[in-house]
Amino acid sequence: MSHRPIVAPSILAGNHARLADSLAQAEQTDGVFWVHIDIMDGHFVPNLSFGPQTVADLRGGSELFFDVHLMLDNPHLYIDAFIKAGAQNVTIHAEPDYPKAETLRQIRAQGATCGICINPGTPVEMLEPYLEAVDLVLLMTVQPGFGGQSFREDVLPKIEKVAHWREQHGYQWRIEVDGGVNLETGLRCRDAGADTFVAGTAFFKHADRAEFVRTLEGAPGETR
Numbered sequence: 001m002s003h004r005p006i007v008a009p010s011i012l013a014g015n016h017a018r019l020a021d022s023l024a025q026a027e028q029t030d031g032v033f034w035v036h037i038d039i040m041d042g043h044f045v046p047n048l049s050f051g052p053q054t055v056a057d058l059r060g061g062s063e064l065f066f067d068v069h070l071m072l073d074n075p076h077l078y079i080d081a082f083i084k085a086g087a088q089n090v091t092i093h094a095e096p097d098y099p100k101a102e103t104l105r106q107i108r109a110q111g112a113t114c115g116i117c118i119n120p121g122t123p124v125e126m127l128e129p130y131l132e133a134v135d136l137v138l139l140m141t142v143q144p145g146f147g148g149q150s151f152r153e154d155v156l157p158k159i160e161k162v163a164h165w166r167e168q169h170g171y172q173w174r175i176e177v178d179g180g181v182n183l184e185t186g187l188r189c190r191d192a193g194a195d196t197f198v199a200g201t202a203f204f205k206h207a208d209r210a211e212f213v214r215t216l217e218g219a220p221g222e223t224r
């Protein structure tokens with residue numbers, strides 16, 4: 001299964017007092033169809049970010065696909081709120097203890113797609129119970145909680161491993177990478193099998209954002 005590569009700018013790297021402007025900058029960039037929205041609870045990760053009302057308010061002014069990354073100890077308590085707010089994909093982490101299979105079912109039952117995510121230090125095997133039940137596998141390429149960190153090289157073999165599983169079993173999910181993704185690290189992830197590139201700092205700081213997206217997404221039909 002190969003998906004068309006997609007860049008999902010991470011609004012975490014935008015201006016939090018002018019989020020709508022940052023969203024518009026992403027949306028007005030040629031080739032951008034997704035936005036990645038990081039939700040943090042101060043427990044699973046040592047930082048706080050946005051809530052459902054932020055997502056709902058952004059939703060009102062945007063046609064982008066809302067890819068919502070829940071970094072929460074209890075994501076199952078907030079699925080309803082984020083989907084009602086306009087999340088179209090909801091990704092949950094495999095590490096905390098909560099009913100994950102049931103939560104993934106709940107996301108799909110409410111009409112969104114669902115993803116499962118692991119941190120750089122979590123074994124890929126933690127993903128296995130969920131591979132039949134997801135639309136996206138997210139491999140964190142930094143320890144989650146903050147934007148602007150350095151890409152973790154040690155995640156590259158994990159991307160290759162999950163890409164191999166996808167090929168072997170004919171799974172349909174996207175392989176998304178998140179954290180420290182710039183043109184250099186993003187292309188290495190793409191070579192390893194990733195097709196969905198979350199980019200916060202590198203995207204918003206790039207002088208030519210459309211060029212950034214074109215480079216990571218490649219020309220239509222191009223295979224590197």
Ligand SMILES: O=C(CO)[C@H](O)[C@H](O)COP(=O)(O)O
Nearest residue numbers: 144145147148179180200201
């Ligand atoms: O999930 C995240 C952090 O937990 C962000 O999506 C990620 O950090 C993107 O930011 P950057 O591209 O600046 O690394």
Ligand SMILES: [Co+2]
Nearest residue numbers: 038069178198
């Ligand atoms: Co994220």
